Amino acid sequence: MKSPLLTVSELSLCSPGGILCEPVSLSLNAGERLAILGKNGTGKTTLLHTLCGLQPVTAGAVSFEGLDLRELSGQQTARLCGMLFQHEAEPMPATVYEVVMLGRLPHARQWHWESRQDHDIVQQSLKLLNLSSLATRDIHTLSGGERQRVAIAAVLAQQPRVFMLDEPSNHLDIAFQIQALNLLCERVSQDNTALIMATHDINLAARFCTHVLLLNGKGGYRFGDTASVLDSTTLSDAFECRVDMIVTPERRLFFPA
Amino acid sequence: MTPMSPPGVKRHMYLITALILLSVVSLLVAVGTGSVTLSMTELWQAVRLPDGNASSLIVWDIRIPRALAAFLCGGLLALSGVVMQVLLRNPLADPYILGVSGGAAVGALIAITLGAAALWMTQAAFAGAMFSVLLVFGLAARSRHWSSTRLLLTGVVVSAGWGALINILLTTSTANTVQSMLFWLMGDLSQSRPNLWHLLILIGGLAILLSQARHLNALSRGDLSAAALGVNVARLKLILYFSAALMTATAVTVAGSVGFVGLVVPHMLRLLGARDHRWLIPGSLFLGGSFLVLADTLARTIVAPQQLPVGVLTALIGVPLFLVILHRGYRRETS
Numbered sequence: 143m144k145s146p147l148l149t150v151s152e153l154s155l156c157s158p159g160g161i162l163c164e165p166v167s168l169s170l171n172a173g174e175r176l177a178i179l180g181k182n183g184t185g186k187t188t189l190l191h192t193l194c195g196l197q198p199v200t201a202g203a204v205s206f207e208g209l210d211l212r213e214l215s216g217q218q219t220a221r222l223c224g225m226l227f228q229h230e231a232e233p234m235p236a237t238v239y240e241v242v243m244l245g246r247l248p249h250a251r252q253w254h255w256e257s258r259q260d261h262d263i264v265q266q267s268l269k270l271l272n273l274s275s276l277a278t279r280d281i282h283t284l285s286g287g288e289r290q291r292v293a294i295a296a297v298l299a300q301q302p303r304v305f306m307l308d309e310p311s312n313h314l315d316i317a318f319q320i321q322a323l324n325l326l327c328e329r330v331s332q333d334n335t336a337l338i339m340a341t342h343d344i345n346l347a348a349r350f351c352t353h354v355l356l357l358n359g360k361g362g363y364r365f366g367d368t369a370s371v372l373d374s375t376t377l378s379d380a381f382e383c384r385v386d387m388i389v390t391p392e393r394r395l396f397f398p399a
Numbered sequence: 400m401t402p403m404s405p406p407g408v409k410r411h412m413y414l415i416t417a418l419i420l421l422s423v424v425s426l427l428v429a430v431g432t433g434s435v436t437l438s439m440t441e442l443w444q445a446v447r448l449p450d451g452n453a454s455s456l457i458v459w460d461i462r463i464p465r466a467l468a469a470f471l472c473g474g475l476l477a478l479s480g481v482v483m484q485v486l487l488r489n490p491l492a493d494p495y496i497l498g499v500s501g502g503a504a505v506g507a508l509i510a511i512t513l514g515a516a517a518l519w520m521t522q523a524a525f526a527g528a529m530f531s532v533l534l535v536f537g538l539a540a541r542s543r544h545w546s547s548t549r550l551l552l553t554g555v556v557v558s559a560g561w562g563a564l565i566n567i568l569l570t571t572s573t574a575n576t577v578q579s580m581l582f583w584l585m586g587d588l589s590q591s592r593p594n595l596w597h598l599l600i601l602i603g604g605l606a607i608l609l610s611q612a613r614h615l616n617a618l619s620r621g622d623l624s625a626a627a628l629g630v631n632v633a634r635l636k637l638i639l640y641f642s643a644a645l646m647t648a649t650a651v652t653v654a655g656s657v658g659f660v661g662l663v664v665p666h667m668l669r670l671l672g673a674r675d676h677r678w679l680i681p682g683s684l685f686l687g688g689s690f691l692v693l694a695d696t697l698a699r700t701i702v703a704p705q706q707l708p709v710g711v712l713t714a715l716i717g718v719p720l721f722l723v724i725l726h727r728g729y730r731r732e733t734s
Contacts, residue, residue, distance in 0.1 A: 196626055220629030231621025234485065236674050244617055248629045252610070
């Protein structure tokens with residue numbers, strides 16, 4: 143049998159403040175979508191950064207299709223993981239097109255210019271996020287939501303095996319939240335890749351993800367398929383706030399009571 | 400409106416071609432102007448047949464070396480300005496921000512005080528510049544990472560220290576030496592002779608920066624974003640700081656601390672649309688080079704037979720230019 147796309151075994155999550163969680167183990171197959179939920183400061187971002195090599199693996203192991211993350215070069219990792227950041231550094235001047243084209247950097251060869259294919263991929267990503275008309279605009283002149291769409295277009299252009307999204311719905315209006323996540327999920331099933339998103343929106347997680355990792359903030363976690371992890375008792379416990387649930391014919395909705 | 404073929408390649412080609420033309424024209428103007436007026440025929444004769452008569456001496460021993468020194472120095476400063484602005488993520492960063500010019504000045508001034516020959520003065524300036532860079536890095540280093548803020552603050556503080564030393568050297572010197580010290584401090588090309596080393600550093604620096612140009616594009620989006628795109632950020636920064644320091648130290652050794660080129664030239668090019676470093680880097684070389692050649696030509700002709708230090712001219716041109724750019728940038732962002 144083929145090894146899962148992503149395997150995490152006994153991974154420690156550390157922040158400068160100390161250990162965040164008991165060692166985490168989970169695995170993700172192609173086509174699966176994982177939501178990381180939990181209160182502020184429980185280690186969602188730390189986990190994402192560790193998975194894509196931005197923070198060293200101190201104990202435990204992360205592997206992609208059997209390849210240990212620690213053995214991979216930066217460029218190899220960037221071809222496997224596409225990271226969408228929660229906060230972007232204050233940008234230097236650049237056009238929307240140039241920023242999205244940076245997503246192609248992990249696939250670039252030294253001294254080579256972008257190929258016709260790179261340009262096609264970038265233009266397609268721009269189109270998918272309704273950004274074509276903004277292509278030549280300076281990134282400074284965009285609104286928060288437009289910048290977030292640019293960042294999503296860039297990670298789409300990167301064509302990673304695992305999308306790692308930190309708060310993908312940040313700054314987006316509800317229509318774009320749904321459009322962007324639909325798009326990413328379609329991409330995941332089309333290309334047989336996977337997706338991990340850290341989010342505060344339980345309903346987006348319930349709607350778009352097959353699996354949930356819930357960090358309870360007291361050092362424990364629960365991992366499993368969405369239906370089994372998400373219920374009002376578990377959520378109320380993890381968020382230390384009563385969470386109620388409504389069941390509609392289409393889906394279950396969670397809200398703070 | 401839908402885009403379009405890959406944006407900008409043609410525009411960038413035009414821009415670079417125009418800048419190369421500007422470089423050639425500025426060098427020709429510099430060689431053709433001076434206190435001795437030479438006709439076109441005389442100039443051509445002098446360039447073609449270096450036979451030792453007065454006009455060929457003027458052209459080959461005075462004007463051409465000086466014009467080349469100016470071009471080289473301007474190019475080096477503009478290149479390291481580009482790099483410093485990305486590294487420190489600060490649009491106000493210039494090549495001297497890590498105290499390079501201060502260290503070089505103290506070295507050169509000590510050499511002048513001791514009455515050393517010109518050769519020793521340049522050696523002392525280079526040694527002072529590199530010492531200052533190492534000092535700033537040593538003081539700012541914490542574990543293996545340099546945060547831009549720490550580097551910037553350390554650079555500013557160390558520069559202030561050099562400033563104090565410079566003032567001590569100036570106030571305790573005799574009137575004779577103060578004149579040459581002041582010229583050195585303001586940036587002056589009248590004694591400059593480029594040599595093969597300077598050229599090698601320019602070419603080497605350019606090659607290194609061009610090889611990292613796409614990584615520089617990623618780095619200008621922030622350290623984490625660059626790392627997530629597979630860039631080895633720590634290694635890249637080390638390479639960039641080292642190249643920038645070496646290029647700045649070389650420029651300072653050739654011409655003293657010429658201000659404004661490294662600050663203004665990259666901004667001008669970004670406003671002209673060259674934000675991709677594969678265009679910005681060669682563009683800066685040509686624009687920085689020709690900017691300094693033209694400024695120096697003005698410096699030696701404007702009050703002829705007197706000469707002004709070129710640093711005064713770059714500031715005189717640079718200040719209004721920079722203010723206009725800032726104003727335009729502000730209008731663009733708020734409109």
